[in-house]
Amino acid sequence: MSKFITILEGLDRRWIFLAMAISVAGPILIIGITGKTLPETPTPAARAVYSEIEKLPVGTPVLIAFDFDPASGGELTPMATSLVHQCAARGLRMVFIALWPLGPQLIDETIRRVILADYPNLKEGIDYVNVGFQSGNEAVMKVMLTDFAKAFPITKNGTAVGDVVALKGIQRASDFPLLVEVCAGYPGAKEWIQYVISSSGGKIKMVTGCTGVQTPQLYPYYPVQLNGMLGAIKGAAEYESLVNSSLAPKDSSAAIPAKYLEAQRRMGPQLGAHLLMVGLIILGNIAFFAQRKSKVRATS
Amino acid sequence: MKRLVPMWIAIVAGFVMLLSAFFPITESLGETMGDVFNVVAAIAFILGAGSLAKVNLAKISQRDQGWGYAAITLICFAITLAVGLGKFGVPPSAQFPALGWSGEKDAEGSIFGWIYEYALVPITSTMFALLAFYVASAAFRAFRAKNLEAILLLSTAFIVLLGRTFAGVVLTGWLPDWASGLRLENLSVYIMQVFNTAGNRAIIIGIALGVTATSLRILLGVDRSWMGSGD
Amino acid sequence: MRHPYVIHDTLCLDPSDPDWRFAGIVEKGYRALVARNAIANRWRMISSALILCVIALDSSGAIDSAPANTPSIITGNKVNLSSKIPFNELGQEVTVPPAAISVQARDVPWDAGGVIEVSWKPAPDTGTATKWVIERSEALQTGLTPWAFVAEVPIDETVVLAPKLSASASYFFSVTAVGPEGSSAVATTKNAVTPEWNFFIGAKLPLFCAILVVSACVIYYILAARRGRPMKVRRIAALEAITDAVGRATEMGRSILFVPGIQDMDNIQTVAGITVLGHVSKTAAEYDAAIEVPTSRSLVMEAAREAVQASYLAAGRADAYNADGIRYITDEQFGFVAYVSGRMVREKPAACFYMGCFFAESLILAETGNSIGAIQIAGTAESSQLPFFVAACDYTLIGEEFMAASAYLSGEPDQMGSLKGQDVAKAIAATLIIVGVVLATGAALAPQGTMASALEWLKGVLGS
Numbered sequence: 002m003s004k005f006i007t008i009l010e011g012l013d014r015r016w017i018f019l020a021m022a023i024s025v026a027g028p029i030l031i032i033g034i035t036g037k038t039l040p041e042t043p044t045p046a047a048r049a050v051y052s053e054i055e056k057l058p059v060g061t062p063v064l065i066a067f068d069f070d071p072a073s074g075g076e077l078t079p080m081a082t083s084l085v086h087q088c089a090a091r092g093l094r095m096v097f098i099a100l101w102p103l104g105p106q107l108i109d110e111t112i113r114r115v116i117l118a119d120y121p122n123l124k125e126g127i128d129y130v131n132v133g134f135q136s137g138n139e140a141v142m143k144v145m146l147t148d149f150a151k152a153f154p155i156t157k158n159g160t161a162v163g164d165v166v167a168l169k170g171i172q173r174a175s176d177f178p179l180l181v182e183v184c185a186g187y188p189g190a191k192e193w194i195q196y197v198i199s200s201s202g203g204k205i206k207m208v209t210g211c212t213g214v215q216t217p218q219l220y221p222y223y224p225v226q227l228n229g230m231l232g233a234i235k236g237a238a239e240y241e242s243l244v245n246s247s248l249a250p251k252d253s254s255a256a257i258p259a260k261y262l263e264a265q266r267r268m269g270p271q272l273g274a275h276l277l278m279v280g281l282i283i284l285g286n287i288a289f290f291a292q293r294k295s296k297v298r299a300t301s
Numbered sequence: 302m303k304r305l306v307p308m309w310i311a312i313v314a315g316f317v318m319l320l321s322a323f324f325p326i327t328e329s330l331g332e333t334m335g336d337v338f339n340v341v342a343a344i345a346f347i348l349g350a351g352s353l354a355k356v357n358l359a360k361i362s363q364r365d366q367g368w369g370y371a372a373i374t375l376i377c378f379a380i381t382l383a384v385g386l387g388k389f390g391v392p393p394s395a396q397f398p399a400l401g402w403s404g405e406k407d408a409e410g411s412i413f414g415w416i417y418e419y420a421l422v423p424i425t426s427t428m429f430a431l432l433a434f435y436v437a438s439a440a441f442r443a444f445r446a447k448n449l450e451a452i453l454l455l456s457t458a459f460i461v462l463l464g465r466t467f468a469g470v471v472l473t474g475w476l477p478d479w480a481s482g483l484r485l486e487n488l489s490v491y492i493m494q495v496f497n498t499a500g501n502r503a504i505i506i507g508i509a510l511g512v513t514a515t516s517l518r519i520l521l522g523v524d525r526s527w528m529g530s531g532d
Numbered sequence: 533m534r535h536p537y538v539i540h541d542t543l544c545l546d547p548s549d550p551d552w553r554f555a556g557i558v559e560k561g562y563r564a565l566v567a568r569n570a571i572a573n574r575w576r577m578i579s580s581a582l583i584l585c586v587i588a589l590d591s592s593g594a595i596d597s598a599p600a601n602t603p604s605i606i607t608g609n610k611v612n613l614s615s616k617i618p619f620n621e622l623g624q625e626v627t628v629p630p631a632a633i634s635v636q637a638r639d640v641p642w643d644a645g646g647v648i649e650v651s652w653k654p655a656p657d658t659g660t661a662t663k664w665v666i667e668r669s670e671a672l673q674t675g676l677t678p679w680a681f682v683a684e685v686p687i688d689e690t691v692v693l694a695p696k697l698s699a700s701a702s703y704f705f706s707v708t709a710v711g712p713e714g715s716s717a718v719a720t721t722k723n724a725v726t727p728e729w730n731f732f733i734g735a736k737l738p739l740f741c742a743i744l745v746v747s748a749c750v751i752y753y754i755l756a757a758r759r760g761r762p763m764k765v766r767r768i769a770a771l772e773a774i775t776d777a778v779g780r781a782t783e784m785g786r787s788i789l790f791v792p793g794i795q796d797m798d799n800i801q802t803v804a805g806i807t808v809l810g811h812v813s814k815t816a817a818e819y820d821a822a823i824e825v826p827t828s829r830s831l832v833m834e835a836a837r838e839a840v841q842a843s844y845l846a847a848g849r850a851d852a853y854n855a856d857g858i859r860y861i862t863d864e865q866f867g868f869v870a871y872v873s874g875r876m877v878r879e880k881p882a883a884c885f886y887m888g889c890f891f892a893e894s895l896i897l898a899e900t901g902n903s904i905g906a907i908q909i910a911g912t913a914e915s916s917q918l919p920f921f922v923a924a925c926d927y928t929l930i931g932e933e934f935m936a937a938s939a940y941l942s943g944e945p946d947q948m949g950s951l952k953g954q955d956v957a958k959a960i961a962a963t964l965i966i967v968g969v970v971l972a973t974g975a976a977l978a979p980q981g982t983m984a985s986a987l988e989w990l991k992g993v994l995g996s
Contacts, residue, residue, distance in 0.1 A: 345834055346830045349860035424867075428870060432892060435899040438899060513743065514935065514950050
């Protein structure tokens with residue numbers, strides 16, 4: 002036992018790294034082979050995201066902001082996919098913007114993955130538009146409050162926003178009844194709340210999907226300023242299961258495409274990683290108490 | 302003079318930005334200040350690129366330790382800059398099919414787009430993924446039940462870690478409906494919404510007041526240490 | 533068998549080249565005044581004359597008579613729209629929603645100008661209507677400009693703000709209820725309204741007052757400190773440790789690493805980080821320790837160079853200042869982290885400072901620093917990153933402590949006074965929270981009671 006304690010006390014962190022790699026890789030392989038995912042029970046925050054989108058009438062313009070970059074894509078891409086999937090299925094007018102420089106590419110990827118692949122009837126510039134990136138962070142948000150075209154004069158492909166059918170009737174941010182924000186940091190949901198939602202006098206509702214690290218920081222805004230929230234891959238998996246269950250093909254034998262199961266598939270590795278951390282914390286405390294006991298013995 | 306001029310620029314710009322939020326007459330001035338910042342930051346980027354080149358070239362010429370990395374940095378920098386500016390491999394846009402340069406720099410098929418897709422995305426995702434390993438080693442080292450506060454922290458960590466996965470459902474899913482609030486997945490939501498929110502709000506209010514006081518010290522010229530502790 | 537008329541209309545702007553547009557279909561026997569919403573809208577062009585053209589169709593739908601312009605010219609404001617009988621394009625009678633009863637417009641008080649609030653009273657039963665369409669027209673001396681779209685709102689809303697108006701112009705507004713089969717008659721405002729420009733944005737009064745109160749507290753205590761009033765600040769271990777950390781680096785002959793976050797100079801946390809850098813570099817200059825400052829923004833590099841150079845000058849060590857130690861790496865978050873982590877592993881600095889705005893890179897940096905055995909001091913106002921710094925660093929400045937660091941390190945009475953003022957503002961905020969909690973609890977217990985009224989009053993005053 003004492004040898005075990007000694008090993009624990011001097012444990013090289015590389016062993017921990019190896020254990021983490023195994024505990025994450027194991028479930029990835031198992032889920033990859035079996036194709037089975039763990040069941041999800043949606044929390045009220047995830048349900049709220051779903052219902053806020055679902056209750057919008059067909060054709061309603063929705064502002065979708067991709068404020069993240071490829072680095073956090075692993076955590077945020079699955080929820081971005083599901084959000085666009087639901088909006089497209091609902092027939093909403095999707096206006097994509099980004100306040101992060103690499104956001105427009107991620108928007109294009111999502112459009113290719115969801116809209117072009119599964120909703121070919123939706124027309125670019127009419128049913129959806131990628132307005133692209135604009136630098137200036139909060140300054141852009143403030144300008145959008147009064148003049149959308151001033152904040153984003155042209156779309157990503159160079160068309161003046163005034164000529165885009167999808168933007169008909171959009172003069173300022175509050176002309177969008179709903180803002181869907183997917184974010185990984187600054188500028189992100191917090192800034193949108195502080196500069197746009199608070200100033201809109203309740204005209205704009207907002208739902209967000211954010212990284213796990215940001216989730217505790219955004220809870221103070223839910224459910225008053227934030228109408229719904231997807232926290233990390235767990236929130237994405239809950240929301241994904243909601244969207245999939247509502248949009249599942251009538252023919253039950255048809256499998257849901259893998260791209261719409263990404264979040265649920267990633268809950269397996271998350272389970273492995275969390276269990277490892279619980280185990281590590283317990284082991285660390287065993288070592289700590291053993292060490293303390295031996296110190297007490299030594300002093301007495 | 303070297304400190305006085307920047308200080309007054311900061312004071313004037315700061316007050317204009319502050320007032321522009323409340324007084325419409327100063328609104329356009331505030332926007333101008335924002336534009337000025339963007340222009341200055343863009344000019345400073347040239348200085349940044351200069352610094353990057355200077356430091357790395359010096360490293361290569363002196364054959365310092367790790368000079369190979371410096372060479373790789375400069376080569377990658379030059380390639381990315383060239384293919385981005387030159388729009389290599391960019392197909393023409395649909396609006397102007399006759400003009401070779403009319404497409405977007407990162408359009409599908411462009412070299413810049415290729416670098417983005419096959420170099421930047423995997424590399425940055427890998428760096429982000431390192432967090433999982435560091436979180437594990439930090440948790441192993443930091444979560445020790447040293448005292449009552451630490452025990453509370455530890456218990457909360459367990460509830461949230463388990464409640465955010467299927468393990469929570471397995472462990473406490475058997476609890477009857479009247480005790481469903483004690484299920485780990487519900488407890489973790491409760492902790493996040495109540496205790497976490499309360500703590501975060503306190504920190505946010507403190508930070509907001511700290512930001513106000515710091516800004517005021519700078520705007521009033523009381524704190525000039527951002528220009529160096531030269532007093 | 534129906535024998536409908538197809539009505540086309542045109543504005544009489546250029547009789548030689550009329551721009552005919554489909555207006556509606558009516559059965560034979562109805563008067564030509566019958567038209568759909570499209571024509572009704574354009575009839576509001578009171579400055580323009582209108583010509584109606586009637587085309588008769590036979591039962592097969594083919595044209596059986598040549599177009600014939602109506603002999604009379606009808607002006608829109610004289611047309612009795614209430615006599616309109618709605619038909620769809622197949623000539624079938626349809627149900628259209630009732631029009632709004634009254635439409636009013638008023639200038640939004642205490643705003644930056646350019647905005648008018650339009651409100652209307654819907655009919656008791658809005659029928660099949662799904663939305664309202666609001667339009668505006670600028671009143672000129674010669675008449676009205678063409679009607680322009682303002683907004684579309686759901687049928688349950690009765691107020692809309694019309695933005696982007698000229699403060700020197702006056703406007704009429706119209707409201708139309710739109711249903712699946714057609715639109716209601718158009719209801720317009722009786723008078724033109726001008727969106728006046730105001731000196732102050734009234735909606736921001738509570739925020740302005742809050743800033744004034746906090747500023748007053750801070751300024752009062754700065755002045756009090758100048759008058760010699762003693763100011764006490766509790767000991768902040770993280771800031772006390774700066775000298776030890778720099779001393780340790782000197783003893784070990786290794787460098788000091790200072791990371792001022794990954795945001796630009798427009799972020800107050802970066803500014804606060806640079807202020808701490810000024811103090812750290814002064815100590816480093818005094819101890820003759822090398823300091824390295826990698827930055828992820830060019831502007832931050834310039835500001836950091838200025839701060840460090842001034843500190844070296846102040847310490848009398850201008851010759852020891854090395855500008856190349858303060859360098860720009862990349863704006864890309866994880867590219868920056870890769871560089872700094874690699875540098876830490878290779879150079880093994882004895883002391884690492886992380887002061888500024890951090891995101892996901894916080895843990896990578898702090899864990900790498902921990903692995904090389906460096907003494908680490910962090911400070912940030914990003915609450916989501918605080919747990920990582922607390923877990924992996926020796927000392928962490930939490931939120932407002934970080935903001936107070938510069939004042940604490942300088943020890944100047946002026947700056948210490950500002951901290952006292954900040955504490956008083958905090959006490960006011962805490963009092964308001966307690967009052968709000970008591971009132972909200974009371975209002976929950978007795979929704980009609982005094983507490984509920986007081987709570988509503990407080991919410992109104994605070995603008996929430």
